Amino acid sequence: MKLAILSESPADEAALRVLVEAVLRGPVRLVRPGLRARGWPNVSQVMPAILRHLHFNTDADGLVVVVDADDSVVHTPHHDRPDYFHPQCRMCKLRAVYRQTMKKLPPAHGRERALRAIGIAVPAIEAWYLCGRDPTVSEQAWIEGQQKGVPPYTRAELKKRVYDTERPSLEHETRRAMQEALRHRHDCRRLEYDFPSFAALAQDLRGWKAAQPGSGAAASRAGRPEPASSPVPAPPPACVGAAAPSAANGDLPPVKA
Amino acid sequence: MIASIHFRHFKALRATSLHLTAFNLVIGPNGSGKSSLIQAIQRLRFLSQQPLDTELQPSLSPELQHPELVFRFPPPNEGIEVKLSCRAGMVCDHLHVSAISSDNWEVLKQSLVTSRVYMFDHYAMAAPCTGAVEEGLAANGGNLAAVYHVIKRFDPGAFADLQAEVVRLLPEFSGLDVRENSEGLLELGLILREDREFIPAEGLSQGVLYMLGYVALAFDPRPPSVVCIEDLDRGIHPRKLRELCDLLYRLSYPEQYGLHRPPTQVIATTHSPYLLDQFRDHPEEVVIAEKQGRAATFSRLVDRPDLKELLQEGSLGDMWYSGILGGVPEESDPAAEAVTKNPLQP
Numbered sequence: 001m002k003l004a005i006l007s008e009s010p011a012d013e014a015a016l017r018v019l020v021e022a023v024l025r026g027p028v029r030l031v032r033p034g035l036r037a038r039g040w041p042n043v044s045q046v047m048p049a050i051l052r053h054l055h056f057n058t059d060a061d062g063l064v065v066v067v068d069a070d071d072s073v074v075h076t077p078h079h080d081r082p083d084y085f086h087p088q089c090r091m092c093k094l095r096a097v098y099r100q101t102m103k104k105l106p107p108a109h110g111r112e113r114a115l116r117a118i119g120i121a122v123p124a125i126e127a128w129y130l131c132g133r134d135p136t137v138s139e140q141a142w143i144e145g146q147q148k149g150v151p152p153y154t155r156a157e158l159k160k161r162v163y164d165t166e167r168p169s170l171e172h173e174t175r176r177a178m179q180e181a182l183r184h185r186h187d188c189r190r191l192e193y194d195f196p197s198f199a200a201l202a203q204d205l206r207g208w209k210a211a212q213p214g215s216g217a218a219a220s221r222a223g224r225p226e227p228a229s230s231p232v233p234a235p236p237p238a239c240v241g242a243a244a245p246s247a248a249n250g251d252l253p254p255v256k257a
Numbered sequence: 258m259i260a261s262i263h264f265r266h267f268k269a270l271r272a273t274s275l276h277l278t279a280f281n282l283v284i285g286p287n288g289s290g291k292s293s294l295i296q297a298i299q300r301l302r303f304l305s306q307q308p309l310d311t312e313l314q315p316s317l318s319p320e321l322q323h324p325e326l327v328f329r330f331p332p333p334n335e336g337i338e339v340k341l342s343c344r345a346g347m348v349c350d351h352l353h354v355s356a357i358s359s360d361n362w363e364v365l366k367q368s369l370v371t372s373r374v375y376m377f378d379h380y381a382m383a384a385p386c387t388g389a390v391e392e393g394l395a396a397n398g399g400n401l402a403a404v405y406h407v408i409k410r411f412d413p414g415a416f417a418d419l420q421a422e423v424v425r426l427l428p429e430f431s432g433l434d435v436r437e438n439s440e441g442l443l444e445l446g447l448i449l450r451e452d453r454e455f456i457p458a459e460g461l462s463q464g465v466l467y468m469l470g471y472v473a474l475a476f477d478p479r480p481p482s483v484v485c486i487e488d489l490d491r492g493i494h495p496r497k498l499r500e501l502c503d504l505l506y507r508l509s510y511p512e513q514y515g516l517h518r519p520p521t522q523v524i525a526t527t528h529s530p531y532l533l534d535q536f537r538d539h540p541e542e543v544v545i546a547e548k549q550g551r552a553a554t555f556s557r558l559v560d561r562p563d564l565k566e567l568l569q570e571g572s573l574g575d576m577w578y579s580g581i582l583g584g585v586p587e588e589s590d591p592a593a594e595a596v597t598k599n600p601l602q603p
Contacts, residue, residue, distance in 0.1 A: 165513045171425065
């Protein structure tokens with residue numbers, strides 16, 4: 001499978017490739033040169049041109065987009081109702097950009113459209129890296145903090161926890177991102193459970209796999225409806241959940257530093 | 258390190274102060290005092306090397322607005338104040354030190370003497386040079402080959418680290434070497450990964466040479482106390498700016514890179530929104546130079562009360578370009594001019 005990853009840094013791209021391969025359970029090839037965005041809202045601004053480029057000029061099967069949520073509204077299953085769009089939700093916004101762009105493009109390279117997978121890291125991708133290592137970090141914890149008006153942690157604190165410095169070099173950032181992503185290579189369920197916005201990305205990706213030639217679903221790929229998103233997967237066997245994470249979790253213990 | 262500078266009638270800097278941190282990125286339009294800031298530090302360096310003038314500042318004509326610069330320093334030199342002023346004319350040529358102890362000034366002076374202003378010239382960097390390295394990397398980078406040669410010869414371990422960094426930053430190359438040419442001059446070059454061909458500096462691009470200059474600076478075992486760089490982004494691809502910042506952070510925050518040496522204060526100017534984007538997590542390092550009429554002032558981005566909200570809305574670079582952060586050129590107002598020339602008749 002060939003895909004493009006639109007991210008904010010080479011460190012993110014390296015880690016996302018590992019996570020995407022973990023979800024797809026197989027290697028992927030990346031479109032080169034790698035795509036970069038300058039954070040929000042640049043991602044949404046540059047995405048239409050990227051989609052057009054991928055659709056007409058490459059043989060990419062799809063585009064993976066991951067951006068930080070920062071302090072924006074977190075996507076919830078409530079947002080997945082038909083014809084619903086939350087203007088402050090980055091997932092809703094990026095899906096709308098994708099829909100509006102692709103509906104204008106005619107088929108090319110024998111395909112109806114490049115597929116898309118969108119993940120919003122809440123509040124930043126470093127939270128994903130801490131999953132399973134720091135039980136206080138989860139999407140639910142962040143949402144509860146937002147509701148109380150007291151965020152459980154800041155972006156800067158997450159970065160410090162992951163990189164152990166306030167000014168990581170790109171080399172160090174990449175190394176740490178890869179180390180943490182590789183922890184999830186064989187089992188992403190904890191990450192999906194603690195971070196439903198990652199689960200949405202994973203579900204999009206699994207939809208791609210189903211759409212591959214030879215799979216039963218391939219024939220229906222063209223015009224495939226938008227996949228339902230933000231599915232909160234069943235918790236992993238011994239995972240007690242984001243609301244009450246436990247280091248005593250037998251199957252998925254927090255990884256020690 | 259310099260804690261603060263107060264400017265009075267120094268070029269466009271009529272009356273403004275600037276508090277400096279370990280790393281400072283100065284943005285602003287042309288003529289807003291960015292280069293004047295660096296010239297002030299150059300002036301401090303020059304005058305601090307001269308014998309201390311024990312005479313009091315001569316009385317000057319009050320009608321003339323003579324320039325004056327006041328420097329203050331962080332601990333342990335917080336008790337020292339250095340004032341640069343004029344004996345006559347309009348050039349700062351008089352240095353007066355207010356210090357609790359003269360010993361403190363002597364120590365501080367030795368540190369200030371090592372401050373450097375860099376404006377790399379890729380033609381000078383590419384030219385073969387002699388082996389002389391008297392004061393580290395030259396201001397234009399013209400002795401780059403000699404700097405690498407000295408490290409290679411006297412500190413092979415440091416040279417290996419430096420070479421590894423170059424190869425990481427420039428993956429199309431597999432190594433770096435300094436060779437003596439037929440005229441006995443030193444020639445720097447990179448070795449192509451593909452076929453091991455030695456590409457002399459004259460065959461390297463402007464941006465690659467600048468990057469080699471910044472690596473030499475960042476890996477200098479005895480770096481300057483203060484480094485000023487004009488147009489830091491010049492010649493560097495926007496995607497390489499993050500790594501450029503990393504190199505300079507190595508100077509400013511050595512402890513975060515596992516280095517046990519005093520930090521180097523970095524003051525860099527730029528006109529690149531892409532470089533400014535790199536400072537989203539550290540807006541306290543950004544200084545905005547503002548020009549209104551003939552007067553320029555400095556302010557720190559972090560002093561904006563609405564910064565947190567602004568950072569949620571977009572990239573710093575885009576916001577700067579839009580004008581909401583200030584630090585943009587003044588523009589004429591054709592509509593206002595037209596109205597002035599043709600006022601509405603009652």
